[in-house]
Amino acid sequence: MLSNMLPVKQAEEIILGLVQPLDRHQDNEIVDLSSAAGRILAAPVTSHLDFPHWDNSAMDGYAVRFADVQNCDEKQPAVLEVVEEIPAGYQPQRSIQQGQAARILTGAVMPAGADTVVMQEETRAEGDRVFILAAPESQAYVRHQGAFYKAGTPLLPEGIVLQAPEIAVLAAAQCTQMAVYRRPRVAILSTGDELVTPDQPLQPGQIVDSNQYALAALVAQMGGTPLPMGIVLDQPEALKDAIALAVASADVVLSSGGVSVGDYDYVDEILAQLGAQIHIRAVAVKPGKPLTVATFSTDSASNQKSVLYFGLPGNPVSSLVSFWRFVQPALKKLSGRAGDWEPVFVQARSRHDLHSDGQRETYLWGRLDLVAGVYEFELAGGRHSSGNLINMAQTSGLAVLPAGQAFIPAGEPVQVLAVSG
Ligand code: AMP
Ligand code: MG
Numbered sequence: 001m002l003s004n005m006l007p008v009k010q011a012e013e014i015i016l017g018l019v020q021p022l023d024r025h026q027d028n029e030i031v032d033l034s035s036a037a038g039r040i041l042a043a044p045v046t047s048h049l050d051f052p053h054w055d056n057s058a059m060d061g062y063a064v065r066f067a068d069v070q071n072c073d074e075k076q077p078a079v080l081e082v083v084e085e086i087p088a089g090y091q092p093q094r095s096i097q098q099g100q101a102a103r104i105l106t107g108a109v110m111p112a113g114a115d116t117v118v119m120q121e122e123t124r125a126e127g128d129r130v131f132i133l134a135a136p137e138s139q140a141y142v143r144h145q146g147a148f149y150k151a152g153t154p155l156l157p158e159g160i161v162l163q164a165p166e167i168a169v170l171a172a173a174q175c176t177q178m179a180v181y182r183r184p185r186v187a188i189l190s191t192g193d194e195l196v197t198p199d200q201p202l203q204p205g206q207i208v209d210s211n212q213y214a215l216a217a218l219v220a221q222m223g224g225t226p227l228p229m230g231i232v233l234d235q236p237e238a239l240k241d242a243i244a245l246a247v248a249s250a251d252v253v254l255s256s257g258g259v260s261v262g263d264y265d266y267v268d269e270i271l272a273q274l275g276a277q278i279h280i281r282a283v284a285v286k287p288g289k290p291l292t293v294a295t296f297s298t299d300s301a302s303n304q305k306s307v308l309y310f311g312l313p314g315n316p317v318s319s320l321v322s323f324w325r326f327v328q329p330a331l332k333k334l335s336g337r338a339g340d341w342e343p344v345f346v347q348a349r350s351r352h353d354l355h356s357d358g359q360r361e362t363y364l365w366g367r368l369d370l371v372a373g374v375y376e377f378e379l380a381g382g383r384h385s386s387g388n389l390i391n392m393a394q395t396s397g398l399a400v401l402p403a404g405q406a407f408i409p410a411g412e413p414v415q416v417l418a419v420s421g
Contacts, residue, residue: 159338257314
């Protein structure tokens with residue numbers, strides 16, 4: 001499908017529709033618990049353990065038989081013989097008989113025969129006897145085996161990102177290795193005769209290839225493996241070779257530069273020559289209008305895979321904005337997450353007047369601050385030109401002016417695309 005200057009939302013839908021998520025059977029690897037943070041589960045996890053593993057006490061107090069204490073009060077306390085003390089980690093040795101109790105500490109295993117815990121504050125100890133001063137409820141302060149999780153039932157589903165809480169659950173379940181999706185491989189190449197690496201002395205007219213580094217950082221932040229493929233000159237043969245190599249080595253290819261209609265812009269032509277299907281050539285967005293999205297089908301006999309190609313604008317500001325708006329959701333979907341790949345917009349109060357030319361959907365960069373529970377958008381200082389990369393530092397949000405809306409006054413709400421800051 002080929003369209004000119006697609007609306008942003010439509011471009012997003014086309015892109016997400018083109019993404020082939022990694023396959024949970026083919027595209028997984030086993031990792032240790034200690035290196036699982038941020039990875040995505042490729043198979044559901046179950047545990048052979050109940051949680052809690054045993055009936056245990058939720059309080060420091062006395063394990064008793066409810067029948068022995070149900071009618072007591074301060075005036076007529078129940079008097080029980082304390083036959084054992086059960087700290088955490090200790091296996092009770094005695095079964096509690098009528099008229100008996102065990103001293104028990106938080107987390108400790110309930111002794112056989114006891115069904116209820118009386119908290120310490122409602123008791124008085126005297127030698128090997130304890131006075132129960134108030135009737136508890138039946139089964140009070142007992143955490144029952146399997147109350148939180150029953151062995152063999154689903155513990156964690158496939159497709160979730162493993163963060164601290166999930167890591168804790170896996171550790172508690174003694175799951176020391178797990179299947180996660182492999183990291184998506186993202187080839188990055190920069191096109192342009194004027195580009196040099198950051199360590200090369202600049203000759204007049206030359207520009208440092210900052211996109212290579214910015215895009216690699218973004219890919220890594222998204223859990224992907226960046227494959228930096230360097231600078232490619234604006235020469236059709238060199239470009240063709242570089243793109244062919246990138247497509248052969250990656251799940252996603254990001255090129256920057258050479259996608260507008262300048263004389264030296266060969267990328268689209270080369271894509272067509274290499275057999276790519278081009279789905280998007282331009283999006284009605286500012287910055288970032290020239291955006292090529294294409295797919296390559298590489299059906300090597302056994303495993304048919306499709307490589308997604310993004311031809312991003314060379315302009316460093318446009319290339320960052322395009323990544324956040326279009327590439328990031330695609331990478332999230334590709335990486336195996338079960339959902340939540342759509343971009344995150346929050347409503348914020350703008351601290352400044354926001355202007356656009358009113359034509360294309362416009363993204364203005366700045367900081368998203370949470371002030372007393374309300375988001376505020378602080379427009380980056382300095383000129384908002386796609387030529388000005390410098391004031392993009394510390395960007396954590398992009399304020400959106402929809403097409404046709406040229407002005408949002410200070411103090412008014414604005415939708416802001418949250419980006420990692
Ligand atoms: P292009 O899209 O190739 O027409 O490039 C647009 C502008 O972005 C030009 O000023 C280029 O010099 C600049 N540019 C292109 N590629 C990069 C890059 N990888 N890093 C920094 N600037 C770039
Ligand atoms: Mg160029």
